[in-house]
Amino acid sequence: MDCPSGRWQAPPVPGYGQYCPIAKASEVLGERWTLLILRDLMTGAHRFNDLYRGLPGISRSLLSERLRRLEHDGLIERRDANGSPAGYWLTPLGADLQPALMAMGEWAARNYGRDPRRDELDPSVLLLWIERNANRDGFPPGRLVVRFDLHGSRPNRAWLVSEDRVPSVCWDDPGFDVDLTIGCDLRTLHKVFAGRVALSAAMRDRSLVVEGSEAQRRAFMHWFGYSPMANATRAALAG
Amino acid sequence: MDCPSGRWQAPPVPGYGQYCPIAKASEVLGERWTLLILRDLMTGAHRFNDLYRGLPGISRSLLSERLRRLEHDGLIERRDANGSPAGYWLTPLGADLQPALMAMGEWAARNYGRDPRRDELDPSVLLLWIERNANRDGFPPGRLVVRFDLHGSRPNRAWLVSEDRVPSVCWDDPGFDVDLTIGCDLRTLHKVFAGRVALSAAMRDRSLVVEGSEAQRRAFMHWFGYSPMANATRAALAG
DNA sequence: CAGTATCCTCGAGGATACTG
């Protein structure tokens, strides 16, 4: 609970004055952006700029403020420089929130699931999510270079480069030979990510076209990163 | 989704522009008071003034605004006059939130459980919760009158009157003969309500004193209303 | 890279008074 300045006072977020767990949870989690920050920490973002990139519309000062409050409330801790991996990490208290966060997300996935309009999707955020949720064990050792051709989006090309099973997305040609290309429009990619359409079905009807060696295409189906809520969505659609 | 005025426009609560279930849930549930309103609807409050009484600090206009938004978002519906029980009721969409709300509350109960200071407790809210969570089947038919003597609180006397198994709390002497009195301080009553202390233990060490016939005292242990999160709290304390 | 400091705006929501 120690803070950067050493003695940061929590600005008096107006509590509810109710000694009730729901009220307490609302006080800790209820501010704008807080739940999304926790979501991103749970899916592998830890550096300030990683978090910033995944939250279009937040300002750097507001992100900083929210992180300080979460640290003050004991949900996250900052690991600096010498303490191995730098950045922000969930404490046990913060990690314990995962079931509740999943339950909220599953509620929304069950009930608000519909296909997004193209203008509701942000290509850079979707690719970031695919990177973060990728199954690292499914990548080959060494380097793998995948190019996404997103029909009708701007920008419309992204590269996912996996080095020693650690993927990262970039929007400028990294210059390496491409092992695999994925061609589809952004909505199809989102539908697959969200679990609204099976990857195999999208490949079959060629709304998503994968080009590469047979082995690479098979591996793709194994490492592709789905939304953590995809299973709930599939269940809702099946039920 | 129809609204009082017939064409109420949702003020543009700034969304996150992320097509993600957690973001969607945050948009619908993230505003101040919203989760507490849903909590109260789940525990039996339905009339405007019932909700208002259970949310000290909210203004009538803000409660009205929040209810309109929840109605607009499809989580609650207003049943007026001729459609039997008047007031606000959860729709299936709203009721489907219960597991998520419980998960959040249980997280807080597990992690933030501690004994409240006396100034953190509001007697009228605690008695309201006990009324709402009472086990109606445990009341006798006809009338039961219970007086709570809350040592050191102001006001320090409340009556719970059950008529045909429907309890209601009042703070002025209703004038009926008293069948049962409960004497304790507010913190003890809260500890019992929250599941932090067993009712039987509080009676045994006389921090909570019940006076009445043997039958009434036994019935009391059956109808007394616990917090919906009490079981989670007991589990956390036992584990 | 990872923030902080300062200044300024605008909109959420309180207070008050009112209504069917």
Added chain:
DNA sequence: CAGTATCCTCGAGGATACTG
């Protein structure tokens, strides 16, 4: 009982420029 209308305040947070 169940709200609504109006006016006003103040504080959350954006913009901008800065730092170790």
